[in-house]
Amino acid sequence: MEIKNKKYIFVTGGVMSGVGKGTTCSSIAAILKAKGFEVTALKIDPYVNVDAGTMNPTEHGEVFVLDDGMECDQDMGNYERFLEKSLTSANYMTTGSVYKTVIEKERALKYRGKCVEVVPHIPLEVIRRIEKAARKEKAEISVIEIGGTVGEYQNILFLEAARMMKIKYPKDVLVVMVSFLPIPDKIGEMKTKPTQYAVRTLNSAGIQPDFIIARSERSLDQKRKEKIATFCNINEDYVISAPDVDSVYNLPVNFEKDKIGEKILEKLNLEIVENNIKKWEKITEKIKKIKKNLEIAVIGKYFSTGEFVLSDSYISVIEAIKHGAIHNEVKTNLTWIDSIDYEKDPSKVQELKRFDGIVVPGGFGERGVEGIIRAINYARVNKIPYLGLCYGMQLAVIEFARNMAGITRATSKEIKENSKYTVIDIMPDQKKKMEKNDFGGTMRLGSYKALLKKSTIAAKAYNDSLIYERHRHRYEVNPKFIKDLEKAGLVFSGFSPDRRLMEIMELPKAYHPFFLGTQFHPEFKSRPHNPHPLFLEFIKVAKKLKFQAKK
């Protein structure tokens, strides 16, 4: 039975960013789903960029791609993973996209002569989009994450939208603040004062939070709960402890210790339909029991800005590896290797010997590619399980062309503009767009169908002959070279239905235990309870090789 009024939960951040607002939203959404409701999640990004496609991943984190081709914030990936469903562009907006719509409407005389103002027209457009997404998703409850932290100039209009919505639907809107409680080393005590200030700042935007999620290293003690309750004008039952956890997939179970789901539903006047949290309990248990460990090298070129950025730039790859690992009952220890190291000192590539698997994720540009190719060569020759994602596939084709198919000067159009040996090239329709300088439109984006060749590693892993996967790239395997590559032993095990575009390359099992690359990004569709088949297979082979060898 569908509920009468749609419900909306806004989630804002207090004190500082990077404390897990996205995974908190995702966990709340997952818990409410487990209690029997149709739930969706939206992200509002306060950037003027119209989408995330033009943002540098080292600054903003991974560009996540949806089925419909929307390039968006990595949190959309968290929502998909926790909600176990694919979302659409209706669930993502930026300041830029909101303003764009308002300005276009104004130009089309849609405001009928009215003076168009930042308030109320911008928040009204935000509200229109939130309601539209809820309708489209048939969501009974929408969880809406407002990017940034309160007190920032740039998200104030989104807080205004939340405030206006709360007036519009007083019984159907909740506001959750995800705050941070530091434990300074020198003091050794958890401090609540920054949270108090953050709530006061939110109050000055006309909003009183209904829940405060207290993120910290440790659990909140009773004294801190009481303090927050008193100074932040909130009942202590609605202050939820959120200590650090080993795995984000423990979060739903952890939140449920404080009965967050029940409390939210009670505030929204909803009754629990079912209690299906078992799935999350199971995965939490499974993770706890794992003892075996695999060493995985991730080789790329975005790594120069320090470790923190790394995990954000490749979050879906990291999560997909984890999903594959959890279901193979192993842990994975990832080592990030900057490919430039192998250009400076080619002999350093020998260090790859100690790894159980090698992954080359997506990337752009020519910097560092020769180092990556060197690493791929090492993986191929030394029979280390290899998984190449997008650029990782293209560079594997180049390596093979150079060293196995006799095309010694093989390259990509992206690396060398004027070469006769572009085994990776730009397709004619993309080229036209590039010439017009329409860079935003030059990528192949979103979900495309591919067919799989029978009896290949890919077909066996998917256990299917037709797949849909998400893309984000400009270049493709050049049809001119396909025959030569195949003759030399390379197998294109996935291709577009018209057979023009090569989607998966692999080497026969007799030659290499697992050497496979995908033109698409399988990591975007991997889910904790339903790992992506290629990641599952990659980890399975790596595990088998490591632990069989020891026997």
Ligand code: GLN
């Ligand atoms: N740079 C390559 C291309 O544009 C690969 C892109 C990627 O890895 N996402 O085709």
